[in-house]
Amino acid sequence: MLSHFTVDCVIYTFHEAQLKILLTERNEYPYKGWWALPGFYVEKDEEMEDAVKRISYENTGLKDIYLEQLAAFAGVKRHPEGRILTVAYVALVRYDNVKNKVKPVTSYMKQAKWYPINHLPDLAFDHREIIQLSVEKLKKRLSYSLAPFELLPEKFTLTQFQQVYEALLGETLDKRNFRKKINNLGYLKELDEFQTGVSYRAARLYKLDRRKFQKLFE
Amino acid sequence: MLSHFTVDCVIYTFHEAQLKILLTERNEYPYKGWWALPGFYVEKDEEMEDAVKRISYENTGLKDIYLEQLAAFAGVKRHPEGRILTVAYVALVRYDNVKNKVKPVTSYMKQAKWYPINHLPDLAFDHREIIQLSVEKLKKRLSYSLAPFELLPEKFTLTQFQQVYEALLGETLDKRNFRKKINNLGYLKELDEFQTGVSYRAARLYKLDRRKFQKLFE
DNA sequence: TTTAATAGTGTAAAAAATACACACTATATT
DNA sequence: AATATAGTGTGTATTTTTTACACTATTAAA
Structure with a gap:
């Protein structure tokens, strides 16, 4: 009835004719040293979207970015210590705005790096699956959403x-x-x-x- | 960091040339006496989908029904006692299979009833919003999903x-x-x-x- | 001045979407 | 037996959308 509650962000950008996703190298148990989506716990009185904004700010230095909810992942076995429910969000940012900003500003990760969506490293938890789902969703919405414009320069x-x-x-x-x-x-x-x-x-x-x-x- | 965790089901059927949703009359604080989506807490070691199946079984008497996740709703103010995170699911059932079965089999509701999607009563929590979102999603997927067939007889x-x-x-x-x-x-x-x-x-x-x-x- | 790299442009054919109206058939009623 | 009723089932012409396809223009660098 009570569950740990986190959010994870699939942060996309467009650079060198490719779509890229921001990944962070974990510095904590479990999956220490693995690449993972940026994500963290949602505070007790914090709105879920605010947590997403906080995390994407820590990772990109940007506020007011384009966000949409993707899905909830709550498998009992996602985390060795018991269920951690995560709600995944998709964020879209312009590379111009972040290119000189990405650096780990938190203690729980070593570094952050942009990876092209078709050359991803091994990923912690079920993050590969989350990314897969996010690509499919973006694909479907392509021609009737603002997504392409959030990825491109003005x-x-x-x-x-x-x-x-x-x-x-x-x-x-x-x-x-x-x-x-x-x-x-x-x-x-x-x-x-x-x-x-x-x-x-x-x-x-x-x-x-x-x-x-x-x-x-x- | 810890949150209450429930699931809610938007259970659709097709009857009398209309789409209908199953609603339950609450018998508990808060919103006692109001109509709401069938939903309940997810148990500690229970998979989210299993909770959804349990709840839709309690309400329709059916197992193995068509399910898809809709979205997570986690507003801090959804519930007067603090955040209750709910993951909403859409379920589709054939009216033939449920027409003689719907009855409240739990203590926390008085009755269950099918409502046409364009004649819904006032609803508890943010359930109106959840239903709205589910209609839009079904609409988009109409021509490339099995949804219509899950609603119709064989x-x-x-x-x-x-x-x-x-x-x-x-x-x-x-x-x-x-x-x-x-x-x-x-x-x-x-x-x-x-x-x-x-x-x-x-x-x-x-x-x-x-x-x-x-x-x-x- | 040549080369390399990318920008920019039109037309014909095929396929898909739309608009539109009437005859057919099973049953119930008189 | 005749008729009313209610929903089934069908075709064609028009418009719109999608597809396939190849060359010239511009710029910077060598």
Whole structure:
């Protein structure tokens, strides 16, 4: 009737044309030395979401990030000392905002590191399963959620946008058909700005037109 | 760090061309006399799903029913005595199987009753919100999940099948187009049997072709 | 000036979704 | 026997969406 209560965060970002997840190396029994999702106990009078925010702040230095609940995991055998119920959340952050910030600021882990979703190390507890579920959920919601925009910089190229889709779908898409489709969606705003610092033709930048997006999905 | 831990069940069935949810009248503080989702504490060494099965058995007399986890609700203020974390599950049952069975078999409730999803009474706790979320989830998964078949009898008419869709989508569908679409899906098996006991032209019965369904979604 | 790397663009064909109306049949009623 | 009732079952034309596919443009660096 009483259970330990934790939250775990699957924190995604988009970098080098890949989706990556932030993992921490545990410095505590059990699974000491293993990689795991950032997570910790929820305090007695703390709202679950606040605990998630606290943990993602400790790990990314960011407040006010995009969060959604994934699922609860409560297997009696998850933890050797008895049931620890965890509620897993998905968080999405822009790599620009975190690239110089990630470091372990807690005693219970040695380091934190971004791993591409298709090259994950062995993971503690049932964290592999949690991640698997999170990928599937993101995949399904792709075309009617703000998720892609939470992963990309404010201003992005269509190629970057396509790469987010490709990373989640796990397949390559035809450039022309992709562009046609997102043009029809109608919630991208074409800017008069271009990529800089590339040694090839600079791509045009776009951003999300939040108004149009909301009109479409209310 | 420790929290009370319960599960709540949103048990759906299909009856009289409507989707209905099983509610119980509480016989305990708090919300005594209010209608609520069937739910109870998870025992110390009990798996969460087993608790759900236990509770749905107590309420419907059925074992081995279709279950999926919906979400965790853990608001500090859900319960006047402090946080009670609940994990909500959706269960789907065939009305044929339960129609003579529903009765309160526990001390903590007075009665149980099926309510159409669009005529619900006032509900205890945040149960209205839980139900709302469950409807939305079912709606999204409609055409690529087994949910409709778990709600219908083994052998059903196309009209019944369409009514399940209509109830969840909250709109009426064109009969010809609906039939064309599900014909294209290709996982319905046409039987040589017909409805009986109706005072009008008897409709042909169909059933799910599980093999084809699985081939399609593996 | 050439090379390497990526951006950007259109059209035709096929497939899927939509809109739409009437004849059929089993039973109950007179 | 005739008729009313209530729901079953079916086809076609139109529009929309999806797919397949290949070349030119731009920039920086060598």
